Every structure is written in structure tokens, then in C-alpha cells.
Amino acid sequence: xxxxxxxxxxxxxxxxxxxxxxxxxxxxxxxxxxxxxxxxxxxxxxxxxxxxxxxxxxxxxxxxxxxxxxxxxxxxxxxxxxxxxxxxxxxxxxxxxxxxxxxxxxxxxxxxxxxxxxxxxxxxxxxxxxxxxxxxxxxxxxxxxxxxxxxxxxxxxxxxxxxxxxxxxxxxxxxxxxxxxxxxxxxxxxxxxxxxxxxxxxxxxxxxxx
Numbered sequence: 678x679x680x681x682x683x684x685x686x687x688x689x690x691x692x693x694x695x696x697x698x699x700x701x702x703x704x705x706x707x708x709x710x711x712x713x714x715x716x717x718x719x720x721x722x723x724x725x726x727x728x729x730x731x732x733x734x735x736x737x738x739x740x741x742x743x744x745x746x747x748x749x750x751x752x753x754x755x756x757x758x759x760x761x762x763x764x765x766x767x768x769x770x771x772x773x774x775x776x777x778x779x780x781x782x783x784x785x786x787x788x789x790x791x792x793x794x795x796x797x798x799x800x801x802x803x804x805x806x807x808x809x810x811x812x813x814x815x816x817x818x819x820x821x822x823x824x825x826x827x828x829x830x831x832x833x834x835x836x837x838x839x840x841x842x843x844x845x846x847x848x849x850x851x852x853x854x855x856x857x858x859x860x861x862x863x864x865x866x867x868x869x870x871x872x873x874x875x876x877x878x879x880x881x882x883x884x885x886x887x
Contacts, residue, residue: 678690678875678877682718684719685719685722686716686718686719686723687767687768687874688701688723688767688768689726690880692770692880692883692884693887696726697767697769697770697874698723698727699732700770701765701767701769701771702731702734703732704770704771704773704775705734705763705773706773706776706777706780707733709734710733710734710735711734711735711737712734712736712737713737713739713753713756714727714737714767715739715740715749715750715753716738716739716740717741717743720738720741723738724738737756739753739756740752744839745839745846745847745848745849746847746848747839747848747849747852748839748847749849750764750849750852751835754832754835757835758832759832760831760832761784761830761831762829762830762831763776763779763780763828764826764827764829764830765826765827765828766826766827768874769825769826770874770887771787771825772867772869772871775787775827775865775867776827778865779827779828779829782829782863783861784829784830784831784860784861784863785828785829785864785865786800786808786811786824786827786828786829786862786863786864787824787825787828787864787865787867788822788823788824788825788864788865788866788867789822789825789866789867789870789872790821790822790823790866790870791823791872792872797823797873798811798812798814798824798850799811799819799820799822799824800820800823800824800864801820802820802822805861806864807861807864808857808862808864809857809858810857811824811850811853811854811857813842813848813850822866824850825870828853830856831860833856833859833860834852834853834856837855837856839852840855871886871887
């Protein structure tokens with residue numbers, strides 16, 4: 678997203694005249710009343726824009742980690758408690774219906790059929806239909822389903838320790854893969870997935886879609 682993200686964090690880039698993060702909040706159901714927001718890059722801009730309450734939801738800010746998304750996620754543990762929660766990446770534009778469908782399952786991950794499978798985290802399934810594993814950007818695509826950044830999890834995911842990838846980076850996926858081995862996590866396919874937002878051209882593409 679550079680050069681746009683040199684001065685503005687990606688979730689605050691505008692689509693249809695409002696920041697991505699605002700679209701994300703609008704997809705959340707009314708029963709979600711509290712949000713834990715992990716921030717790092719240009720964090721003060723989030724705090725200024727969202728404040729202590731946004732769209733009727735209380736906001737708790739948590740400082741992310743330089744060590745990667747896994748450690749940034751773990752920093753939110755004190756605010757989660759012993760309950761189920763909705764996890765959403767800050768640059769996602771989930772459809773409210775997709776969020777509702779995910780929450781209809783005890784544990785779930787939103788999935789979609791990607792146009793470029795090897796550029797995504799691909800989902801392998803067990804015979805019973807639950808998620809077996811998520812492989813990030815594989816050399817060979819062995820699945821036609823990719824994981825989106827919308828999930829329903831529970832606090833047991835905090836029992837796992839992050840594992841480094843081949844480049845020494847600690848991705849949230851390393852926690853998720855340990856979690857799905859011990860839990861029945863259901864894939865929920867999005868029929869109208871917008872797709873990855875990773876370049877300035879994607880902002881224009883998504884504006885036309887929505």
C-alpha cells in the first residue's frame with residue numbers, strides 16, 4: 678500500500694468516503710458491545726479516530742509487537758476472558774451476513790475461493806468437514822479454499838506458543854494451526870468475497886464492488 682501507508686495506517690485508508698475500519702465496525706452485530714483493538718503502526722491515529730467508544734462499542738487499545746501478528750494477538754489476552762470471541766483483521770471488509778454465519782458456529786473461519794490460490798493461506802479439511810490446517814502461500818496449491826481474516830475462536834487459543842516460519846517471522850497462523858488440531862473449527866464459505874486489499878488499485882476495485 679505504499680506510499681499511502683507511510684502517513685496513514687492501512688485500516689484508516691478510505692473506501693467510499695470512510696475508513697476501512699469503519700466499514701468493518703458496521704459489519705459487527707449489535708450483541709458485540711466491546712472491541713479489543715491491537716495497534717502498532719501510527720497507533721495514535723487509531724486512538725484519535727475511534728476514541729474510547731465507536732459505533733456504540735467500547736474500545737480497548739492494546740500495543741502490538743514488532744515480533745509479528747502472533748505476539749500482537751497474544752497481547753490482547755487480558756481483555757478477552759474465558760469466552761468465545763470474534764477475531765477480525767483490521768484491513769478486512771467483512772459482509773455482515775458472513776459475520777452472522779460465522780457466529781452461528783461455535784468455532785469457525787470464514788473461507789473463500791481465491792483467484793490466485795498460492796498467494797493466500799489455503800485451508801485443508803478433515804473428512805468431517807472441519808479445518809485440518811492452513812498453509813500460508815504454498816508452493817503447490819492443494820486446496821481451492823483460502824482463509825479470510827474473520828474467525829470465531831475461544832480463549833483456549835492463548836494456551837499455545839507462536840512458532841516461527843522459515844523466515845523467522847511469527848504469524849498468527851502458527852497459533853491458529855495449533856488450535857484447529859485440538860478443536861473442531863468449521864469453515865464458513867463467503868459467496869460474495871471482496872478479495873484481498875493490498876494495493877492502491879484494490880481500493881478503486883473495491884469501491885466499484887460495494
